[in-house]
Amino acid sequence: MSRQRLDPETITRMAMAVVDEGGLEALSLSAVAQRLGVGPSALYSHVDGLEGLHQLVAMGAMRNMVTEVRQAAIGVAGPGALESMGNAYRRFALEHPGQFRSTVAHPGPAGEGLAAAHDELLEVFALVYAGAGLDRTESAVAARQARSAIHGFVSLEACSGSTPDHDDHYSDLIALFSRALNRRRVR
């Protein structure tokens, strides 16, 4: 026997591949272990069971999301930035439905790390508003509202079998939150 070398990062990467290919419900210790050429029980040396694996996948998904949304906002001015970020948000959900769903799954006992990741994504939105002149608390409020709307639209679209004729509605919805960028007022 060739004594496999494992670590949490490798396991998480493999788990996310499973989720990308078979959806969130395909995630299991057995499936991941099989891809690694190892017995299921071997994973317990690095991961806190199935629940721990779910948490790692959710954290990885949030990290990917933050990366893409942040990248979409680079070098784009105010209202355009929000639309670009919204498009990146939506694209991620449609291309990686399993990862997307993992970010909003059960709260879980070790959910404080996930909550921090969500706050980090919120911070990306807040930076756009802060750049437009809104103060810290105003930016936080506007960011939460814009993110909620974007998340809700994308979430319902991903669930509803993706009828991709809602492009205009999505743009209009984002435009609604771009106004706070011009007027310096949310309400």
Add this chain to the structure above:
Amino acid sequence: MSRQRLDPETITRMAMAVVDEGGLEALSLSAVAQRLGVGPSALYSHVDGLEGLHQLVAMGAMRNMVTEVRQAAIGVAGPGALESMGNAYRRFALEHPGQFRSTVAHPGPAGEGLAAAHDELLEVFALVYAGAGLDRTESAVAARQARSAIHGFVSLEACSGSTPDHDDHYSDLIALFSRALNRRRVR
């Protein structure tokens, strides 16, 4: 043996009780069968396996949601109606997190019925806008946007361990979509 009498309605009701008490991940054929005092295999005469049970729970949850949101809008004028509906939406998600999550789970092969239930909920929102003078298509667009925002906020709050100090942010978010009721214009 007393020969249990089963039907899909009873099974669904029991399944939703399981989800209400133990969360969506507690739903299993075994758990439901046990509460009914019957073997797990007995359920296959009335329900299309675990996946079918999930669908029935999701449909029942949507029915409950439509009922509560519709009831919240009765006898309330324009902007107040939207806020009342938003509060009912939020309350349902916080009181029945398992049911709420079931409505937005995996698309599934038999998801056309669920999609219809979602459209029915959307119709409740559209009626408010139609009552304010918007035409059919305008109402549909406004309803979808308002619902998206409400759903996103509530969904993220329910996931994030429910820090209940976001009441003002939620009210402001809803108020943002009430303006279409006064101005007859969404953008």
Add this chain to the structure above:
DNA sequence: ACCTGAACACCGTTCAAGT
């Protein structure tokens, strides 16, 4: 027609045993 009970494959988890 509908439920039982045995049967099977599969999964998560634990643990003694090896290296």
Add this chain to the structure above:
DNA sequence: ACCTGAACACCGTTCAAGT
């Protein structure tokens, strides 16, 4: 320290058998 392999409890599903 870390992986194996056996072991256990549990679950979804099928099916022959009873009523």
